[in-house]
Amino acid sequence: MRLRGGLVLTILGLGLAACGGHEKPKAAEPGAGPAKDVKTADVVRSGGMGEVAVPAAVQARNRAALSARMPASVTELPYREGQWVQAGAVVVRLDDGAVRAAVAAAEANLEATESDLDRTKALLEKGAATPRELEQMTAAASGARAQLTAARDNLSYTALRAPFAGRVASRRVNLGDVVNPGMPLIEIEGEGGLELRATVESEIAATLRAARAVVGEGHLVVAFQAHHYYRTAMFVDEFGEALGLADQVVVLEVYAPGEDPIPGASGQSMASHVPLPPDQVVFEPSWSAVAGQLADRARPGDIVMTLGAGDIVLLGQEVLDLLAQRHGAQT
Helix, strand or coil: CCCECCCCCCCCCCCCCCCECCCCCCCCCCCCCCCCCCECCCCCCCCCCCCCCCCEEEEECCEEEEECCCCEEEEECCCCCCCEECCCCEEEEECCHHHHHHHHHHHHHHHHHHHHHHHHHHHHHCCCCCHHHHHHHHHHHHHHHHHHHHHHHHHHCCEEECCCCEEEEEECCCCCCEECCCCEEEEEEECCCEEEEECHHHHHHHHHHHHHHHHCCCCEEEEEECECHHHHHHHHHHHHHHHCCCCEEEECCCECCCCCCCCCCCHHHHHHCCCCCHHHEEECCCHHHHHHHHHHHCCCCCEEEEEECHHHHHHHHHHHHHHHHHHHHHC
16 A cells, blocks of 8 residues: 555635625714625636635625624614614614613612611621621622623613614614524624635535545544634534544644734643544644654555645645655655
């Protein structure tokens, strides 16, 4: 059997061949404005080696979907689809009658419990109350403060505000509709242009499935280096599931020069999400040791791959040299 030292450099990014003519809306623009001409172009295949087709969607870079956080009826929808809204503007208002009543009740309860607490403190000084009674009243006052905070938070949820300036892309509700927690109400698109967004997991999974189709009885030995802490935090589950399609996985530290680490978004965390037995997954924090890890795990007939971003593309030749030393003419 011959050992194939296959090298996939970096996952191919998808992009539009051309997209121009888009004019940014002016900050003070109040209405939808007239329709504008835009230039478009067809997305074409590059024909490059290792090209992978994955599902993707064109959408605004800045996009927010505002959802209800409590059951209530819609009382205000001041903006139509296509209208420009300023950051902080109320775009949906929900009926707050019951919530205001809850806030008033919580305020009255807090006032009463704090009064009882003060009275208990005075009685304790006179020997007419016990420390246990003081503890109970202190706990009751603390609970009343928490109830008031929760009630006020709920009141803030009745007014949904635009997180940034932009246009109303869609309204999912009408006046008088009763909404439930988690139900999308309105979507806003801000400035910043459009982007073609593909699920990262799809690209990795598609690449590994393609390799699986040609490896035959051999194994897939993969080194992976994620790009950016924030993307790792967003897709750590998807990354892990996709890498589970390999037989041996070596995970490097995240490639994120100049970025501050995010808890739970490290290479070690990524390795823990790969659904393979512990002896088939390793987190290797030392870049110089990765080639050796790959060579140790590879056998004649296997495909060795590097996936990801940054300097992982430089590992290919070193891996091939190590394989040649260990397997000689079979490499």
